[in-house]
């Protein structure tokens with residue numbers, strides 16, 4: 296246990312507020328964690344799975360009204376409303392503290408308060424940051440122990456410093472009307488009440504590593520982004536790193552763990568995973584941009600994960616994993632979800648714990664947002680640099696979304712500033728399955744719409760400032776779109792492992808080894824420069840999905856103009872200028 300005065304004072308405050316029966320300090324030791332697993336099994340909070348097939352694995356079910364992040368109940372509590380900006384919900388901080396403390400007061404009565412010291416990023420890395428979360432949920436402790444680096448080492452590194460983030464989680468009542476996820480960026484404080492769902496309660500993840508950290512990044516001159524990080528190794532053994540921001544359900548985990556096509560693997564190409572969701576990036580001593588993955592595990596969507604779509608993700612879940620809201624197969628005490636295989640169990644319980652027969656039921660067995668919490672070190676392609684305190688140098692930043700048309704398979708921005716523009720206009724189309732209204736463009740700048748902890752206009756400005764700081768050492772910026780549809784609504788580009796062909800072009804562009812065609816929106820590959828070897832895909836079709844349609848882009852420009860109005864005078868002039876020059880190029 297720490298002797299840090301600021302930590303001890305806050306823990307005293309929490310004890311007085313929450314009135315637990317006892318306090319347990321989490322040191323992350325296997326003995327302590329194992330005792331907590333056993334306790335959670337005895338109360339039904341966890342179900343121990345088949346330990347031969349899934350050693351160290353458990354199942355948990357949330358309440359049925361508590362299965363996803365709640366954006367409408369997520370607040371940025373900055374002193375000035377303007378600092379939360381037009382894309383966030385805002386509450387006045389003093390009122391918010393009062394409301395939240397009133398809700399949480401006395402709620403640990405008869406329960407245990409767990410104190411979790413954790414590091415986001417390799418312990419002791421100059422890019423890492425430390426947090427404390429208090430919770431009354433063993434599920435939260437066990438998940439945090441997978442998703443972050445927990446324990447005594449962390450406290451040693453913190454020493455007497457006051458530079459740490461407070462996180463209060465209280466699962467006092469699960470009334471969704473009283474559920475709040477509140478962030479106080481100016482106080483380094485997060486308070487989450489009345490939820491038990493991962494994205495709302497694993498406070499190191501979206502709350503700290505994106506919302507609070509994005510604000511800290513602005514103040515301290517670095518970046519916290521909703522990005523995967525991967526390394527691409529060539530046959531000579533050289534590794535180049537890229538980071539990529541896609542909105543939810545647009546393929547971050549898949550790209551982070553992709554297996555290149557056979558022709559490449561035979562020649563010695565490899566992909567190494569550094570992170571699948573969040574990147575913290577800072578200018579290094581050599582002037583380049585260096586990135587760490589602040590997380591220690593993967594909190595991935597289960598449905599659709601299978602041996603074909605993402606074998607590395609599936610393999611990561613084979614041991615020491617906590618599954619949430621998936622199907623329990625009663626015959627062999629294993630788990631199942633839609634899209635795992637074509638053989639659903641007949642004798643099973645669905646995600647709600649009700650009897651379920653996968654052969655006859657018309658209802659889904661797993662919740663669409665069911666998740667696995669798996670240690671990153673389980674991943675067969677985890678990077679040797681995963682724990683590197685300096686992080687990895689980023690050669691390229693890739694933005695992407697789900698667009699049926701308009702956006703080509705890949706293009707490169709003209710320069711950093713134009714790249715910031717490309718990120719700011721990111722959008723994804725809603726699918727028929729999701730909303731009924733097909734092809735509705737929803738803007739999600741840099742995939743940060745739900746995760747930016749301050750005014751997004753200021754966030755854009757920060758991106759321009761980073762460009763100035765990095766100068767000619769700045770990563771090159773690209774945009775990809777794996778999701779172009781044909782007239783029958785089928786994906787044109789095969790995607791997944793074949794996305795490596797596009798990554799290869801991106802790396803070649805960074806190395807200045809390949810030419811490109813200039814278009815109104817940026818540089819597009821010459822079709823013959825994308826390697827199609829071993830793929831049944833015609834170069835004419837490739838030309839189609841690389842083409843830039845100026846009429847569609849003129850319509851796009853109108854949509855961007857409309858979107859930009861939201862930011863009023865917080866919109867950086869650079870972005871208005873970028874839009875004006877795009878329009879001018881389109882009109883030629």
Ligand SMILES: Nc1nc2c(ncn2[C@@H]2O[C@H](COP(=O)(O)OP(=O)(O)OP(=O)(O)O)[C@@H](O)[C@H]2O)c(=O)[nH]1
Pocket residue numbers: 541542543544545546547548549550571572594595596599604777778786789790791794
């Ligand atoms: N057509 C196509 N679909 C893809 C491709 N890559 C991923 N997908 C699909 O996109 C969906 C989301 O993939 P994920 O990798 O889980 O997305 P994510 O960005 O990590 O999602 P979050 O964890 O919610 O942030 C899955 O249904 C994938 O099968 C691709 O290259 N082409």
Ligand SMILES: O=C([O-])CC(=O)C(=O)O
Pocket residue numbers: 363364493494495500501543572594
């Ligand atoms: O935070 C969550 O619930 C899961 C996640 O990665 C996302 O939604 O992007």
Ligand SMILES: [Mn+2]
Pocket residue numbers: 543572
């Ligand atoms: Mn995510």
